[in-house]
Amino acid sequence: MDLNSRPAPHPQVAARVVDGSAVIVLADGGEVNVLNPVGTRIWELCDGSRSVRQIAEIIASEFDVTAERALQDTEEFLGQLLQSNAVELKNAAG
């Protein structure tokens, strides 16, 4: 994953944060995902304006976790969201 790319919600996604948990519906397939608090925070940061690296830095600053671990987990988690078409990546230039 290009750490400078900027994740944004996929057009098929409907989502709300309910009681601190992001509820993400993949409308095309009808799949519902519910995220835990850290996943929810990453989701909230995926608005197309921040790079993967910047999101990981925010996670590291807000949660009790090292920068390396935050980056690794963020990248892995975004990879899952990418694979299920919950997010898409905008390239650094775009």
Added chain:
Amino acid sequence: MSVEGPERLDQDPNLYNQIVAHARQQHRLFSVHWELTYRCTERCSHCYLDVRPANATLPEELNTAECCRVLDELAALGTLHLTFSGGEALARREFFTIAEYAHAKRFLLRLFTNGILITPRVAARIAALHPYAVEISLYSTHAETHDRITRLPRSFELTTRAFRLLRERGVRTVMKTPLMRENVREYHALKTFAAELGAQFRYDITITAQDNGGLAPLQHRMTYDDLVWLFREAIDPNLWVARTVKPAARTCAIAQSAIVIDPYGNVFPCVQTRIPAGNVRAQSLRAIWEESPVWQELGNLTLDTLPVCRSCELQTVCVRCHGLAYVEEADLRAPALVNCGEALARRQVLVEKGLLPADFPIPAHLREQSSLPIPEFLSVFSHSELPHG
């Protein structure tokens, strides 16, 4: 991580249901049914709305800017489910401006439509909204019957084309069929036809009076014999036998997490229960949702507060609608006699199948009803004798 790492929790299939249940308990506005216009391209004989021609000018409808402001409010309130309905929602010229704004706000969209206006270009724009489903009204597998109900020539052709156009573009469709005298015996054929069109099939058994009090639709309501026939064919009797109801339970989810907005900004608890809770032009949605006394009043309608229903022997086979009681009996707490008729028909089928004893009682209020002059709107009873119990 020393805190729990990012994770999808959807391994628990009940988690989403828990969130919905929690939203209801917390009185969170989670779901909105929005009638964008009462203009319509069809003139269905059973329609509960006083619809207007598709080209009518209705300046009193919420304008696009007002609609977008309401969408902002709904998103801020955490509303997820949003259904656009009508009339015919696509008859509204600015439909896609509003719907695309809603899509950008990440609502889970549904569209209720008759499909008449769905051309290839419109279907592509709908597909780009990624709706969870487009629910299309279809009344018969026969063009002649369908067109007679819609009072629009070629409507069958155009509506079935809409299913195909949407399916070709990967849009999930639902065939939605109110069952009436005219089409109930097509139940199996309609199911098969839906499968052929790649659509889910959903039927509704209750035709209601018009919101303006008009009773004309009720002549299309199924007879008691129709209901019995349908239940013999369509229901799983074991599910009904196993069903339980609790005295303190609500009989439906009204007023808990959903509202209806009409084209003029009026907010109601549901499509059937047109008790005004406020108007989005006069108040914020948050104020309506948090301050209107309507929600509390309706939320208190548990089974044990309903003077007749609470002791009715047919509770477990009855799907009571407060709105129908309100419209047809003018009393929210009265039995909705059309639902009583449906419950009687289920009882009969369960008795026939040996799942209830033959002498399973018919409630007193229905025994008495059968000896009274029957108003036209109770036509469910008027074409058949009540079963002897």
